[in-house]
Amino acid sequence: MKISKRRQVLALGGLAAFAAGYSETAGRMVGKLLGKDAPKHKTAGDAPEPEFRIDRKGNLEVNPAQQVSYTTCLGCTTMCGVRVRIDRTSGKVLRVAGNPYSPLSTDPHLPMKASVRDSFVAISGYKGKGLDGRSTACGRGNAVAQQIDSPYRVLTPLKRIGPRNSGQWEPISFEQLVKEVVHGGNLFGEGPVDGLAALRDLKTPIDPQQPALGSVVNQVAVLSSVNDGRENFARRFFQKAYGTINFIGHGSYCGGSYRSGSGALFGDMKAMPHCKPDFSNAEFVLFVGTAPGQAGNPFKRQGTLVAKARSEGKLSYVVVDPVLTHADNVASGDRGRWLPIRPGTDGALAMAIIRQLFETDRIDRHFLSFPNAELARQNGEPSFSNATHLVVVEPKHPRERRFLRASDLGFELPEEQRYKEGDAFVCLDEAGQPVFSNQAKGACQLLVDSVLTVGGKEVRVKSALKLLQEEAMRLDLPAYAAACGIPADTLAALAQELAAHGKRASVIAHGGMMSGSGFYNAYALMSINALLGNINWKGGFVANGGGFKDNGEGPRYNLDSFPGMVKPAGTPLGRNVPYEKTAEFAAKKAADKPYPASAPWFPNAPGLTTELLPGGISGYPYALKALVLWSSNPLYGVTGLRNKIAKDLADPKKLPLIISVDPFINESNAYADYIVPDSLMYESWGWVAAWNGVPTKAMSARWPVIEPKADKTPDGQAIGMETFFIALAKAMQLPGFGAGAISDPEGQTYPLNTPEDWYLRGGANIAWLGKEPVADATAEDIILSGVERIRPLLEKTLKPEEVAKVAFLLTRGGRYQPGKDAYDEENPEWMRNPMKAMAHLWNENLGAAKNSLTGKRFTGCATWVEPSFADGTPVGKIYPAAQWPLQLVSYKSALQNPYSIGATRLLSLHPENPVLIHPADAQRLGLEMGDLAEISTPTGSLKARVMVHAGVTPGVAAVEHGFGHRELGARAHRIGKAQQPENKHLAAGVNLNDVGLIDPTRPDKAPWVDSVSGAAVRNGLPARISRA
Amino acid sequence: MNHPVEILGFAREAAWLPWAVQYFFLIGISTAAFFLSLPGLVWRLPAWQGIGRRALLAALVCGLTAPVALLADLHQPGRFLNFYLHPNLGSWMAWGSFFIPLYLIGLLLYAWLCLRPQLAALAERGGQLSALYRRLAYGGHDSPGAIRAAAVVGALGALLILLYTGMEVMVVEARPLWHTPLLPLLFAVSAVSGGLGMVGLFEALIGQGAAAPLINRWQERSQWLTLGLLAAWLLLAVSGLAASPADALAAMRGSLGWLLSAAWLLGTTALTLWLARSRRDVLLWPALLALHGAWLVRWMVFMGGQNMPKMGASTHIYALSLSPDSVLGIVGMAGLCLTVYIILTSIIPWDDRAEA
Amino acid sequence: MSSHPDLSRRAFFTALPAVTAGLAVPAQAAEDSKPHWSMLVDTRRCIACQACTMACSMENASPEGEFRTVVATYAVSTQEGKTGLAVLPRLCNHCEQPPCIPVCPVGATFKREDGIVLVDGERCVGCAYCVQACPYDARFVNHHTGKADKCTFCSHRVEAGLLPACVETCVGGARIFGDVNDPQSDISQRLKAAEGKTRVLKPEAGTNPHVFYIGLDDQLSGRVDGVSAADMMWRPGHQGG
C-alpha cells in the first residue's frame, strides 16, 4: 500500500478538522469517566436541598446546612424585608424571598408575636398558608444577591494611579487610606492636596465678603443616595462631628418635583411630606406618572395590592403615562386603564379636573370649610385645609400674596413670633365676619373675594380656594385638552369618576413629574386630593405609618446629640435658599440690577445634588475642595450632568479631592481619587423605615446575615462606611466617636468604636419605644433565624436585659406594627397614623418667592404652565417642535434599577433597553423594530436600537432606565496587577441622561432643572431621531 | 398594526444541533448507497458493477462516520449505554439504537464478503501488508450465497433505518414542519438522491465515468420525486387539508429567510434535475448538487423546523458560529469522512481495473 | 437574667431536629387521598415582575439564560387602536398526556403518581427528543448538565412541605399551587369558583395540561403571530454570547 504525500496531508487535515469539531464531545466523554455526568440529585438536578421541611401536622425540621435570616433588600429603594437563605459552608446566598413579618413583602403581614418557627410554617405549603401569607421578593430582589459575588466589587481601599477616570487603581492599606485622606499632601505627584483635617475649618469664612456662605468646612460636600438605614450614622459624622452643611441625598434627581409639589400641598418644602392611596380600600385611583407594578415606592407592595384589588377587590384605576406600563393588564379588563399623555403636560390634566370639579360643584365643601384640625375632627373630618384662609391680593401691599394673619388684625404677638406658627390665619365665618382660623367655631366661607380693613387701610383679600378656582378657570377644558392631548370629555369623565368615589378616590404621582413643569404639575395633581377631601380617610389618600426611631434621643440611648456637636451653618451649595438674602443680591440691587442672579436659586427646594456639583465645581457661590460620594452616582443618574461636569471632574485643579465609599466602581466614583469598599446589602447593619405606602409603622432591620466580604481594618472590622468614618473621626479627634461618645438616660456613657456600638443600641431604642418594650426572643428564635451568628456581638455590646429584645427585632427582621392598626381605633374610617399637616391650596412661601433670574413671582397655588427653562421661557420657544418633533421620556425598568446591571440573571432575561417609539412615528421615520437609530437632543446624541409598538404616545420616544452603563462592570478596571473581567453585556443599551439638556437660559449654562424644585428634568426632552 | 408585540419573550435555541443534520445526512446516504450497490455486487448486473463498488465505498464512508455525529448530539457519548440498559420501546429513537448496529453489522459483513477476493488478491501481490491482507481475506473465497445473506441483513437494517429516521421526526406533533407523512418519504427520496450523488462523486473521482448516464437517469427520477413531494406538501399546506403543513406554512409566512431558502431549494433541485436530464455524461456537478440538496433538505427541516416558535413570537434563529456545535462540527464531520475515505481507498483500490 | 434565653451551643443542636415522625408526607397533601399537584395562574394578578422567573432560576441553579419559567409580556392592540399589556406566565404544564414521555428512548422522563412530570437525570442521555416533542417549549437541554431540563413543580420543595419557588415569591399572587385532589385546597376552591372560566394552553394538542389559567388571551396561547423585541437582543449563553 502506498499513500501519496498529498493524501496523507488530506487525511491528516481531515482528522485535525474532526478533532477540532469533536473536541467538546471528547471533553465531555472524559468528564463522564471522571464521574462528572451524574446529577447532584436524580430529579431535582442542581437545586440545593430545601432549607426546611414541614409535615402534614405543621411540624418543622430545619436543614442545619443552611441558614434562613430576615433582613432587608437593597435591590431598590423600596427596601423590603426579606428572608435570605444561605449555605452555611460556603456563605453563599442561595435565594431570597420575603420576610413574612414585613408589610413591604407580605399582605397581610405576620404579627411580631409569631415565633420564627411559626413564620417558617406560615410561608410553607402547610394548609395553604404560604399562598395567603405569601411573602415575596421581586425579580430584582431575587437576582441582586448575585452581586455579592460579583467580580466587580471593590473589596479593598483603592487609590487612583494616573489621571482621574483612567481606570487604574492601586490597592492600599486602610492605614494609608486614612492617613492620606486626613492629612493630604502631595498624594498623586500633582501637587499638594488639602486633607480632611485641614478642610475641617469651622472658623475661617469661605469668603470674608460673604460671611453668609459659612466656613471652609462647607467646601467639603457629601452626596449620598437614599436613607438605607445607615444615613444617620454618616450624618452624625459629616454634619454633627465634621460640620459641613453640604450633605444631601438623591432627592433632586429621584422624584424631586413630585416631592416638592406634595411639599407645597402639605406646607413643607424642605421635608416634603407625601401620601399614597390606601390601596387596600381605594375604589378609584388616578396614577399620573407613576405606575404600580412597573416601579414606584414601595414597588412590590404596590404591585401586590393593585393586583389583588383589581382582581378581587373594588379598585379600578387609570394610569396617565406617555408609556404603557406593567400597571396595565388586559386580562383585568376595564379595572385598569392606560391613558397616554403628552410629556410634561400633567398640569393641564390636573387643572382641567380641578376646573371641572368646581364647575360641577363636586369639591368636598364640607372638608374644605373647616379652618383648623380640631374643628375638622369635631365635624368628622380627619384632616383640614387652608381653603378658607384669606390671602392678601392687594397690589403693592407688603404682605401681598401672603396670608392675612391674626397679628395683621391687631392680635398682640412678640415681633419674632409674627407670621410664624402661633400667628393664626384669618377666615370669614358664615356671617361674613373675619375670624381667626384657630378660633373659628364652625365652617368658614370657601370662595371669598372681599376687601377688609387692615391697619386702617382697605386691603383686598381672597380665600385660598378662590385663588385656586380662578387659576383653574383661566383656561377652558378644550384648551387644557389641547395642551395635554387628552380629549376634553375624557378629562371631564375623570373628574366625574374621582368625584363619584370622593374620599375613596385619590390622585398620585411621582417620577413622571420630572419634567420642565414638574413642580406645578405635581402641586396641581396633589391639590385634587384636597378638593376630594380624601386625606387620612380609609381608602383615600393616606400617610406613611413611619418607623420607630433608632437614632434619636431614645429611651435607652442618646444617639442624637453629644458634647461638642457642631451645628452646620452657612449657605448650602445647592442654593436652596432665597437669593434675596445673599450678598450678591445686595450688591446687584445697589447697582439697581438685582436680577438675574449668576445662577438660579431655589428657596422652595430641599438640598439639590443637581445644583451642588455644577456650582461647586464652577465656584458659585463657592468652590468645592473635597467631595465624598457615598453610594451615590450622580453622573449616571442626573440628566445632563455628565455633559456639564465630566471634564471638570477629571481635573484635580477644579476639585482637589474626591473620595468614594461604595461597593462598586460606578460612573461617578470612577473619577474618585480613593474608593473605600462598603458593605453590600445583606452584609450591612441598619434600621430603615418604609419610604411610604405602608400605613402602619414599619422599621426593617439590616444586620450582617453574611460575613462582609471587604477586607478588614487593622482591628479586625470589615472596612465600610462606618469603620472608615470612625477611623476618620479618631484620626481627626472629632467629637461623637470613640470612647464615651454615646450616653444613656442615666448619664452613663458608652463607646462608639464599631458599627454594632451604634446599630445595636439603636435597636435597643426601637425595642423600647411605644407603650411597652417588645418581647424577648427565645433561644429557638435566635437559632432558627441565624441571629446566633452575631449573638456574641449582642452580648458584648448591649446591657443584659437588652440582648433578647434586640435579638427579637433581628430575628424578625425589624419591628412592625400589626396590620389591623392601620385604621383608627375609635373611627375605623380614619387612618391611625395620620398626615398631620394642613392641606395648602395656597402656599404663601411659594407665592411670595421670586424667580431669581427674572424677579418674577411664582404662582402660589396649583396652576398649569407649559414646560419651561429657568427664566420661564417655554421650551418650545427655543427648541420648536418643527425641529425637535419628538419628546424623550424616561421610565423605570420593571426589572432593573440603576445599579442592578451586574445581576446577570436579570440581564440574561432582559438584555438591553431599546428605545420605544410609536408605529406611526416609526413609519414616518422609516424605522422598524430593531433598527439602529440616532437620537439627538440639543445637547447630545446617542445611538440606540428602536422597539416599535403602540404602547407609547405618538411623538414620544421612551427610554427604559437602568442600562447604558459605562461602569459597574461595563469597563474593566485594572486594580493593582489584576485586570477585571471584560463583560460587554453590562454596557448594553443607552442612558437617557447622557443626552440631557443644558438649559440655554441659565447664565451658568447648567443642566435643565425645574425652576421651583430644582429637580432634574428627564421627561419631555426635545429630540429627533433618524436612522443611524 | 394589530399584531401583538412581544416586549419580553423567550425562544429556546435549537436542541438538535447541526450534528443531527450531519447524522441524518450521512446515514441516509449510506443506506441509499448500500441499496445502490446491490444490483452490481449481489445480482452482478454488469452495468452496475462499477457503480456497486463505488456505492459500497460510499455506504462504508458514510456509515462509519454517521454514528460519530449521532454520539456528538448526545452531548456525552458515554451515555449511549443507557439506550441498551433502559430501552423505551415506545420511542422510535430507542428502536433506532438497535437498527443502527443491525445495519452496520449487515453492511460490514456484506462489504467484507464482497471484498474478500480482492483482499486475497492484494495479499498475493506481496508487500509489507500482505500478511494483514491475507488475514483479512480469510481464505478469499467469493461466496455469493453468504453475500446474499449479508445483503438481506444489511437491507433490512437499511430499511429500518430509513423508516425510523423518518418516523422519529414525523411523530413530533409539536413541530408542524415535521409532522407529516410526507416527511419520511422526503427523507428517503432525498437520501437516494444524496446516495446517487455520493456514488456519482466517487465515480467521478475513482471510476471511468461510464456509469454516468445510468446514475443520472436515477438521479433524474429521484429529483422528480423530491419535487413531487415538495409540491404535495405545499398543496396540503395551502389547501389547509392537513393541519400541520398549514401551521408550518403560517409560521413561515412573511419570513424572508424562509422565502429565500425555499426558493434556493426549489431552484437547486430543478437545476439538478435539468443537469441530470440534459447532461447525462456529466458526473461531478449533478452529484455535488444532489448532495447539497439532500443536506439542505435536512438542514431546513431540522434547523428551520426548530426555528418556528411553539409558543410566543420570538424565534431563535440558528446562527452558524465557529463553535464545535456548529461550523466546526460540520467541517469536522466532513474531515472525518475525508479521512475515512482516504484510508479506505488507500488500503483497497476501488477502481474498475481492480478485480472484484 | 431570667429573661435572657439560654443560648448555648447545645441549644443550637437541640432546636434543629425538633421534629416528629411523618415528615415524609408533604404538608399540602390532603389526609386521605393521594395528591395531584397543579397550578392555577390568574393572569389578572400578574404584574410581569419576573419574580417567578428569577426565583426559579436561583432555586434551581439554572444556567443563566435558560429558564424553566418566563412571563412573556406583550403589547396588544385592539381593532379600535386601544393598546394594553398582556402577560403569559409559562412553565411546564405537567400534562396528563405528556407527549414528552413516550418519545424518550430511555424512559428517563416520567410522570409521577402525584402528577409531576420529571426527568431522571441519571438516566437521561440528553438526546433532546422530549424537547422536540413538548408542544409548549417547556423543555430545554441544560447547558451545564447536557440533559433535559424543565420545571419540576419544585418537587424537592413540595416533598418538603414547601411551595414551589415561583409560587412562594409571586408578587401579584397570580400563581396558586396545590392539590386538586383535595377539595379543600386553595387551588380546588379557586378552580371551582372560576368554573368554566379557566383555560389551558393549546387544548387542541390533547395534552390535558395541569397548569390552568384565568384570563388567558387567545392570541397568546400558542405561537404568536407578531414580532418580538427579544429577537433583536443579545441572548446570553447562546452562540456569540
Ligand SMILES: Nc1nc2c(c(=O)[nH]1)N[C@H]1C(S)=C(S)[C@@H](COP(=O)(O)OP(=O)(O)OC[C@H]3O[C@@H](n4cnc5c(=O)[nH]c(N)nc54)[C@H](O)[C@@H]3O)O[C@H]1N2
Ligand atoms: N433617566 C433617568 N434617570 C434617573 C431615573 C430614571 O428613572 N431615569 N431615576 C432616578 C431616581 S428615581 C433615582 S433614586 C436616582 C438614583 O441614583 P443614585 O441614588 O445616585 O444611585 P444609584 O445608582 O441608585 O446607586 C448608587 C450606588 O449605590 C451603590 N450600592 C448599591 N447597593 C449598595 C449596597 O448594598 N450598599 C452600598 N453601600 N452601596 C450600594 C451602587 O454601587 C451605586 O453605585 O437616579 C435617578 N436617575
Ligand SMILES: Nc1nc2c(c(=O)[nH]1)N[C@H]1C(S)=C(S)[C@@H](COP(=O)(O)OP(=O)(O)OC[C@H]3O[C@@H](n4cnc5c(=O)[nH]c(N)nc54)[C@H](O)[C@@H]3O)O[C@H]1N2
Ligand atoms: N422596578 C423598579 N422599581 C423601583 C425602582 C427601580 O429602579 N426599578 N426605583 C425606585 C425608586 S428610587 C423610585 S424613586 C421609584 C420611582 O417610581 P415611579 O415614580 O413610579 O417611576 P418613574 O419611572 O420614575 O416614573 C413613572 C412614570 O412616569 C412616566 N412619565 C414620564 N414622563 C411623564 C410625563 O410627563 N407625564 C406623566 N404623567 N408620566 C410621565 C414614565 O413613563 C414612568 O412610567 O421607584 C422605585 N422602585
Ligand code: SF4
Ligand atoms: S421591591 Fe426593591 S427592595 Fe423590594 S424585593 Fe424588589 S428589589 Fe428588593
Ligand code: SF4
Ligand atoms: S408541558 Fe411539555 S414537558 Fe411538560 S409535561 Fe407537557 S409535554 Fe411534557
Ligand code: SF4
Ligand atoms: S433528553 Fe433525556 S429525557 Fe429527553 S428524551 Fe432524551 S433521554 Fe429522555
Ligand code: SF4
Ligand atoms: S415550580 Fe419550581 S421549577 Fe417550576 S417554574 Fe416554578 S420555580 Fe421553576
Ligand code: SF4
Ligand atoms: S411573580 Fe407572579 S406577578 Fe410576578 S411575573 Fe411571575 S406570575 Fe406574574
Ligand SMILES: [Mo]
Ligand atoms: Mo428614586
